[in-house]
Amino acid sequence: MNKKQTLSLGGMMLGAAILYTCSTPRYVKNNPVQRDADGKIAVNRKPNPAPMSPEESMKNIYLPKGYHLQLVASEPMVSEPVAIAWDGNGRMFVCEMNTYMQDIDGTGENKSLSRIKLLEDTNGDGKMDKATIFIDSLLLPRMILPLDGRLLVNETYNENIYSYEDTNGDGKADVKKIVYKTDVADTRNLEHQRSGLLWNLDNRIYVTVDATRYRFMNDKLIPQPMIESGGGQWGLANDDYGKLYFSSAGGENPAFNFQQPPHYGSFNFNDQFNDEFQAVWPIVSTPDVQGGPQRYRKDDSTLNHFTACNGQSIYRGDKLPADLKGDLIICEPVGRLVRRAKVVNTNGKITLVNAYQKEEFMASADLNFRPVNSATGPDGALYIVDMYHGIIQEGNWTRSDSYLRPQIQKKGLDKNIGRGRIYRVVYDGFKDPKKRPDLLKRSSAELVPELANANGWWRETAQKLLVLRKDASVVPPLESMVKTNLSPMARIHALWTLNGMGALNKDVLFYAFNDADAQVRKTAIWASEDFLPENTDEVMAKIEPLKLDPNANVRMQVALTSRFIKSQKADDVVAYLRKAPASNAAFVASQAKYERLLADRERSARNARAMADAEKKLVLDGGVIFKQLCQTCHGSDGKGITVGSSTPAPALANNKDVVGDPEKLIKILLHGLKGPVDGKTYPDVMPALGHNDDAYIASVISFIRNDLGNKAKVVTAADVKKVREKTQGRTTNWTMDELNAK
Structure with missing residues (x-):
C-alpha cells in the first residue's frame, strides 16, 4: 500500500463518511488468457502473489466475449467485504469482516472491530462515490436484510438479530432494536454458522444451517420451525419462483436442496449434477487448497473440484443477455473463479450443467481474487463481491500441522489484508438505467406496478415494502393484477403480496388455481397453505383436481402441499400421485425420502423412551448440534453424502x-482428525471442536452413539473432562494410526 492509500484509509478510520472518486475506465480489457492449439485456456503456472491494484486485477480476470467488469467500489472505500444488499432507494449496504484472518493464526478475529458501510452512487454512473459507516464495532457481521429504511443484522457467534435505522439522514444508524432474541451463544466455527436472512417470494425469511424460517410481523421476527433444515453454509439464493439454492463448502457441494423448498423436507437426487459439473477450471495454479495434492490437476496444479463453493445467486436482472437469466452463479474463492450453471427443469426434476465446456464464466490469474458473494442489482447488472484477501480459510484449517500453512506462507498470502473490491458484470453497450430506485419514497399505489418489472430486484423489493406497509388501499389493484395482468410474474407477486398483507381472499386465490400459466397455478397452491387448517375441506376440494394437471411442477406442488394436510382426501391425493412414477418421478422420490425420515425419527423416539432423563437430554441436545453442524459432511442419516462420485467425510452409521471405545471419539472432537480413515483419504480434515465445553462434546458423541443406526453407552461431560485433561497441550489433529495405537 502506498503513502496516498495509507492516508486515505486512515481518513476512513477517523471519519464517519468519505467522498471517493473512482477513475476506473468504463471497460477494462479483461480477456487475459492464452489458448493452445485445441482452444483450451493456458494456465498461468507462476502467478505473482503480490496484491494488485483494482485496475491491474481486472486486467487479469477472464470473462466470455461481450461481458465486461466495472469497478463499483474498492479499498479504501471498502475493506474485507463479504456481503451486499440494497435498500429501496438503491443504496448499498456492505458487510465488512475486518478481523477475518488478519494473520495466519487468526489473531484478534473475535474482536468487535467490523463494520457495515452504506455506499451511494450520487451521480448515477454506476460507481459508488460516497461511503458512510452505517454501523461500527460489530463482531464479523454475516447476515443483513434491508426492510423499509431499517436494516436487520446478525453477527457471528450470536443468534440475536437487531434492527438498525438512521432517523436523521446522516447515513449512520442511530436506533437499534432487537427483533429476535435468544441470547444463546453460537459456539460453532465461523465457517459453520448461519448465513442468509433472505426474504423469499412466500414472505418467509430463510437462513442456512438451522431448521427455522421466520416471518417479520409487528416489528419482530417470528420463528417458524421446519420439518428439516435446508443445510448449507455461506450463501443462499432464490429464483423468480421462490426456489432456494444452498451450498456447502465443507461438503464440497456447490449446490443442493434446490429440488423443493426446505419446509417440505430436505431432498436431493444423486444425479442432479455429475462429476463433470463438480470439476472446476481455474486459469491459475492453485497453491492453497485444503486437501492437498489430491485436489490438484497433475499437469498444471489447478484446483480440480469445488472446495470453497459459496455466495451463490440466481441472475434475475434484465440488462445482461436473456440466456443468462435464471442461471445459477456460484463463487469459488479458492479457485479464483465464478461458475455459471444452467438450471434445467425436466418434468419437475432440476439438474445443473456448466454453461461452458471446461471453462468458467469468470476466472482470474490474480492469486488474491476471492469472490465470496454475488447478487443481481437494481440496475439489472450482476454484482460480484471480491474480498481480495490473502487467506480464505479459517484458522482451524491453517494450524501448525496443516497442509495449508506452509503454502500460504510461501506465497506471502497472509500479508494481504485490508483490501476488497465490488464489481458489476455488464455487457456490450450497457448503459446505466435512467430510472433510479426511489421505492422508499413512493406511495403504495406507485409500488404496485413494479410487481411487473422485468428486474427481479424491483419486483421483490416492491412486494416486501407493500407487505410491511399493509396499506389496504392497494388491495383492489392487487386483486385486479392477479386476474388481468398479462405478466405471469406480476400475477405471482400480486398473489404473494396479498398473502403477506393478510388480504388474500379465497375468491382471488381459487381464481388463480385455474390460471393459464403453470407457475401461477403452482403459486396459488403453495399460497393456499396459509388458509389451513381452518379451511381444510374447502382448500383440498380445489387442490384435488390439480393432481391431473398437465404440468409436472404443478402436480409436484399438489403433492407437497397435500403431504401435511390432515385429511383423507389429502392422503388419497398423495397415494394417487405416488402410483404414477413415470410422470411424477420427482415427487415419488421425494415422498420415499420423507417417509424414511419419519421412520428414522420414530426409531430414535423409541430409543429415547428407553433412556433415563439425563441420558435422553444428552442425546436430544447432541441431535440439534449434529443437524446444525455435522450433517453437512456426514449426511443427515449419518451414512455420508455423495456429491457425484466424491464423499467428503466417512459414514458414522x-x-x-463410533460404538467402540468412546475415548477415541472424544479425542477426535477435541483436537480434530486428519489423514486416511480405514484406508480412504478424504479431502478435508475434521476440525477441532475443543473450544466448546465438555457438555457440548458429550452430547454430540452421545447422539452419534445412540442414533444413526448405532447403539452404545452415552458419554458424559465428566468423561470428556478426563480426556481433555489427559490431552491438554495438544495443538495438532490426530491421525487414525495414533488413535488406534493407544
Missing part, C-alpha cells in the same frame, strides 16, 4: 469406531 453402523460404524465400529
